[in-house]
Amino acid sequence: MTSAPPRPRVAVTLGDPAGIGPELVARLLADPGTTAAADLLLISDPAELALAEEDSGLTIDYATTPTEGRPLLVDNGARRPAEPFERRRATEAGGRWAMDNLRVALDLAAKGEVDAILFAPLNKSSLHLAGLAESDELRWFEVVLGVEGFTSELNVLPGLWTSRVTSHISIAEVDAGITRERVAAAGRLLDGVLRGGAGIAAPRIGVCALNPHAGESGRFGRHEIDIIAPAVEDLRAEGIDATGPFPSDTIFLRARAGDFDGVLTMYHDQGQIAMKLMGFDGGVTIAGGLPIPICTPAHGTAFDLVGRRAATMGSMNNAFHLATRLGAAAAGR
Template structure:
C-alpha cells in the first residue's frame, strides 16, 4: 500500500497586538526551518512590523511577496500605519486598530477559502475595545465577520487534554442563564467534533457539574439533576463517549491522569484555572465552531516583558502545530 503524504495546509498568520510580545514570538517561530516547511504561510502584516519583530527576536523574518519563492508570503492589510511608532507595553487605540485590520484580512481569506487555518499572536482586549470592537471578545467578533450563527466556543488545549465551555466571557451572575440543556449538548458536540478534527479517533469526554459537590443530589442546586445530567444522556444517545456531571474540584485530577481527552466546563474560570496551573507555558486557545481552526497562545500580550527577547515560545509553537495538524486534515478531507 502506498502511503499518502499529508498535504501542506495554507495558514494565515497575524502578529497580534504590536504593543506586546506577539511580533517577537512570530519571528522566533518562523526562524525554525521545520515550521516554515510545515505549511504555506501568509503573513498579514507590513515590512515595518516584520522588521521590528525580527529585531526584538534577534531573528530576522525571511519572507517574500512572491508565492513561488518558497518563503512565507507577505500580504498587506491595507491599513494606514500611524505616523509615530506603536507605543510599547500599553493598550492603545492605534494598536487595536492595527490588530483588527490584520485579522480582518485573515478572515477575508477564510471566507474566500484561501486558507485552511489562522494563527494569531496574543491580542489585548482593552486595545480592541478602544479601537471600536463592540463584542465582548474576538470569538464573538469572528462570528459576526464570518456570519456564523451556529454554536461556537473557545477551546483550551494542553498536550493530551482539551476543554470547551458552555458559557465563556460573561459575568458569573449571568452564567446560570446560559446553562441550558441545549447549550450543554451543543458544547459537547462541538468538543467531540474538534477533537476528531485534531486526530482523536474516539474522544472520551468528562462533563463538569456547575454546583459544589455536583449539587449533592439537589441540596446545593438542581442544575445537575434537571439540566446537565439529561444533556449528558442526550450526548450519549448520539453516540458520544461522555460521562458526568462530576464535581469540578476533582474532574481535572482524573483528566490529568488520562481518564478523558476532553472536559466540558460550565463557565470560563472553571476550566481555565485548572488548565493554566497544569500548563501555562504551553496552552493553546482555539476558536471552535468556525469554518476553519483559528488558534492562538492561551497567554496574553505580556506587556511587562515586551522587547526583552525572553517570552516563552511553547504556546505559540503548540498553537502553530495545532493549526497545521487540523488544517492538514481538513485539506486532505477536501
C-alpha cells in the same frame, strides 16, 4: 504508494503590536521546520516585521511574491496609523491594527485562500478601545464569518482538550447561559474536534457540574439534576462517550490521570484555572465551531516582557503545529 498529506496554507498575524506577539512570530519563523510544514501568509507590513526583528534579534526571510519555502507578506500597510505604535500598554491604535490584520486573514479564509489562521496574542482592552462591540474575538469572528451555530473557545494541552458552555460573561450571567441545549451543543463540539483535531476515534468526555459538590443532590442547586445530567444523557444517546456531571474541584485530577480526553466546563475560569496550572507555557486556544481552524497561544500579550527576549515559545509552537494539523485536515477534506 500513499500520497503526502495536503500542505496547509496558514495565515499568520502578529497580534497586538504593543506586546510580545511580533517577537514570538519572528522566533517561530526562524525555525526552518515552520516554513517546511506549511505555506505561510504573513498579514502585516514591513514596518511591523522590522519591529519583530528588533524585538527578537532575528531576521525574517519573507517574500513579497509567492516563493517556495518563504513566508509571503500580504502587505496591509495602507491601514497602518501614521504614528508609531506605543508599546507595553493597551491602545486604540494597537487594537485597531490587530483587528485590521485579522480581518484580512478572515477574508482570505472566506474566499478559500487559506486553510487555517494563527494569530499572536491580542489584548482585549486594546480591542475594545478600537471599537470591538462583541465580548471577545470569537464572537467577532462569528459576525465577520456569518456563523450562526454554537461556538466555543477550546483550550488544549497535550493529551487534554476542554470546551465551555459560557465564556466571557460575568459570573452573574452564567446561570442563564447553562441550558440543556447549550450543554449538549458544547459536548458535541468537543467530541467533534477530538475526533477530527486530535484523531481520537472514541473520545472520553468528562462533564463538569456547576455547583459545589455537584449540588449535593439538589441542596446547592438543581442545575446538575434538571439541566446537565439530562444533557449528558442526550449526548450518550447520540453515541458520544460523555459522563458526569462531576464536581469541578476533582474532575481535573481525573483528567490529569488520563480518565478523560476532554473536559466540558460550564464557565470560563472553571476550566482555565486548571488548564493554566497544568500547562501555562504550552496551552493553545482554538476558536471552535467556525468554518476554519483559528489558533492562538493561550496566554496574553505580556507587556512586561516586551523587548527582554524572555518570552517562552511553548504555546506559540503548539499553536502553530495545531493550526497546521487542522489546516491540513481541512485542505484534504
